[in-house]
Amino acid sequence: MTNQELKTKIKTEEYFVNMGPQHPAAHGVLRLILTIDGEIIKNVEPDLGYIHRSIEKMCERDSYQQIVHLTDRMDYLSSHINNEAVCLVVEKGLEIEVTDRVKVIRTIIGELTRIASHCLWWGVMGMDLGALTTYFYAFRDREMINDIFEETCGARLTMNYNVPGGLMFDIHPNFVNRTKEFIKHFKTKIPEYDRLLTGNVIFEKRTKGVGILTKEDAISFGVSGPVARGSGFSSDVRKHHPYSAYDRVDFKEALFTSGDTYARYKVRIMEMWESMSIIEQLIDNIPEGETKVATKAVIKLPKGEFYQRVETARGELGVYVNSTGTKNPYRVKFRSPGFSNLSVLNHISKGGKIADLVATMASFDFVIPDIDR
Amino acid sequence: MKNEELQIIINGLGENLEFTEEGSEYLTLTVSKEQLHAVCSKLKTEPDLKFDYAFCITGMDWGEELGVIYHLESTEFKHAIVVKVKTEDRENPTLDSVCDIWRTAEFHEMEIFDFFGIKFNNHPNLKRLFLTPDWVGWPLRKDYVDEANMIVK
Numbered sequence: 379m380t381n382q383e384l385k386t387k388i389k390t391e392e393y394f395v396n397m398g399p400q401h402p403a404a405h406g407v408l409r410l411i412l413t414i415d416g417e418i419i420k421n422v423e424p425d426l427g428y429i430h431r432s433i434e435k436m437c438e439r440d441s442y443q444q445i446v447h448l449t450d451r452m453d454y455l456s457s458h459i460n461n462e463a464v465c466l467v468v469e470k471g472l473e474i475e476v477t478d479r480v481k482v483i484r485t486i487i488g489e490l491t492r493i494a495s496h497c498l499w500w501g502v503m504g505m506d507l508g509a510l511t512t513y514f515y516a517f518r519d520r521e522m523i524n525d526i527f528e529e530t531c532g533a534r535l536t537m538n539y540n541v542p543g544g545l546m547f548d549i550h551p552n553f554v555n556r557t558k559e560f561i562k563h564f565k566t567k568i569p570e571y572d573r574l575l576t577g578n579v580i581f582e583k584r585t586k587g588v589g590i591l592t593k594e595d596a597i598s599f600g601v602s603g604p605v606a607r608g609s610g611f612s613s614d615v616r617k618h619h620p621y622s623a624y625d626r627v628d629f630k631e632a633l634f635t636s637g638d639t640y641a642r643y644k645v646r647i648m649e650m651w652e653s654m655s656i657i658e659q660l661i662d663n664i665p666e667g668e669t670k671v672a673t674k675a676v677i678k679l680p681k682g683e684f685y686q687r688v689e690t691a692r693g694e695l696g697v698y699v700n701s702t703g704t705k706n707p708y709r710v711k712f713r714s715p716g717f718s719n720l721s722v723l724n725h726i727s728k729g730g731k732i733a734d735l736v737a738t739m740a741s742f743d744f745v746i747p748d749i750d751r
Numbered sequence: 752m753k754n755e756e757l758q759i760i761i762n763g764l765g766e767n768l769e770f771t772e773e774g775s776e777y778l779t780l781t782v783s784k785e786q787l788h789a790v791c792s793k794l795k796t797e798p799d800l801k802f803d804y805a806f807c808i809t810g811m812d813w814g815e816e817l818g819v820i821y822h823l824e825s826t827e828f829k830h831a832i833v834v835k836v837k838t839e840d841r842e843n844p845t846l847d848s849v850c851d852i853w854r855t856a857e858f859h860e861m862e863i864f865d866f867f868g869i870k871f872n873n874h875p876n877l878k879r880l881f882l883t884p885d886w887v888g889w890p891l892r893k894d895y896v897d898e899a900n901m902i903v904k
Binding site for chain 2: 426427430432434435470595597598599600601602611612613618682683684685687694696698700709711713717718720721722725750
């Protein structure tokens with residue numbers, strides 16, 4: 379039988395494959411239902427809800443101080459920034475201005491959180507593509523940040539350091555020195571990361587030109603964060619709607635235009651440099667002052683609607699609070715970055731290979747509790 | 752652009768557009784459900800407005816009415832607006848989908864359908880997103896009761 383005859387006789391059939399909810403490349407309980415033809419992806423349908431806890435409904439029952447604690451459990455790698463978002467929206471409603479000290483400390487810890495999150499992403503991205511070493515390198519450095527957090531906040535991951543009106547308590551006396559030590563240490567480590575992964579031939583072949591997202595699609599799909607900036611969509615909330623101390627620091631927004639997996643990778647590496655620069659500008663001049671503005675024990679927001687946007691390590695987090703003037707919010711909505719970013723996955727992975735989908739997903743840096751809420 | 756200037760341009764887009772600004776930092780526009788798709792479409796395409804980035808789409812239960820709140824921003828001009836649409840039909844609430852205007856609405860409308868039971872015309876794939884397909888009721892509605900799983904204070 380000739381090859382031509384074989385081709386007409388043997389036909390491939392489209393079929394379904396489950397990727398997840400226990401797939402090691404899914405970083406959590408995300409189930410993707412893939413329709414595939416051979417190894418070519420025809421459709422990707424996410425099945426969500428495996429870790430859905432209805433945080434928005436729980437918020438309607440809780441007081442404003444309690445809501446802060448719930449947000450840790452959304453994007454647990456940006457827990458400090460999530461807390462900050464809720465605190466900022468409550469402060470906006472109460473019309474409280476926190477002290478400069480609070481603003482600066484929040485910003486420093488926020489940026490440390492971003493570095494820790496990007497570290498984890500970098501390690502896991504390498505691991506997804508078959509380079510297990512990156513995982514150990516990244517976790518070695520991330521550990522230092524977690525130790526700093528542990529000393530100051532008492533917790534390593536879900537820190538709960540923010541409260542409406544300021545911070546729970548002042549920073550630890552060692553905080554400034556240890557942060558400086560970390561920056562000094564980490565500056566020698568990113569070049570090491572670059573040597574290990576960025577210029578690697580296998581890595582470049584797996585990422586360059588894979589999962590291309592255009593700027594128009596990024597805007598239309600509401601994509602934000604490093605994923606959007608890899609496509610040239612300038613979406614950094616810290617730049618466009620500065621909060622806390624971001625209006626007093628000088629930093630560049632990491633923007634790349636090729637829109638592929640490699641661009642998203644480069645954005646995060648650059649963001650780590652920029653985060654270090656932000657911390658360096660602030661760490662020596664933490665203003666003196668109170669760490670908390672007194673609020674009433676029972677916080678009641680005035681009647682109205684309040685919205686706050688912040689930039690987490692994954693993108694834009696929006697908190698919408700609708701208050702009727704009681705001690706509980708009437709409605710709270712979290713616009714989570716992962717949820718909108720996930721919606722574009724089907725669009726950009728159609729026609730690619732399954733292995734490319736793994737690379738694309740790694741560059742999206744999904745945290746599933748952030749998507750499910 | 753300032754809210755006042757925005758208001759003047761948007762006023763020309765349709766009849767009976769209702770503006771409120773009480774207790775919100777954004778200019779808020781309330782449209783009827785018949786107007787929704789036409790107004791949204793113009794908000795995106797009008798050269799002076801170009802609201803191309805829908806950064807938040809929220810389902811709401813106001814008690815009497817159900818509805819959706821759209822937070823829109825222009826990536827070019829950096830101005831933002833809030834559009835609200837309400838429906839009084841709680842038995843079979845139906846609104847027009849805007850996912851042909853902003854693709855992000857596709858997922859957000861599925862989420863709203865899941866939690867509020869609002870159906871969207873012309874949505875390509877409207878189904879339960881987080882909850883199981885056999886779930887009964889719409890959990891984020893104010894009149895939802897689930898004695899087993901909810902702690903009511």
